Amino acid sequence: MKTGRERERLINIFNLKKEKRRMTERNDKIKKEKRGKKEGRMKSEKEDKREEKEK
Numbered sequence: 001m002k003t004g005r006e007r008e009r010l011i012n013i014f015n016l017k018k019e020k021r022r023m024t025e026r027n028d029k030i031k032k033e034k035r036g037k038k039e040g041r042m043k044s045e046k047e048d049k050r051e052e053k054e055k
Contacts, residue, residue, distance in 0.1 A: 002010070
């Protein structure tokens with residue numbers, strides 16, 4: 001049986017790991033959204049240039 005202090009320490013470590021994993025997942029999601037927006041903007045700029053050349 002763990003003493004109260006050891007148990008608290010283990011719970012704290014577990015909670016920190018869980019929070020860190022949640023934050024990295026959130027950051028990855030935000031990065032993907034930003035990348036998608038940038039790619040979308042780049043694609044539209046390329047399409048605009050193509051349209052100008054065709055005219």
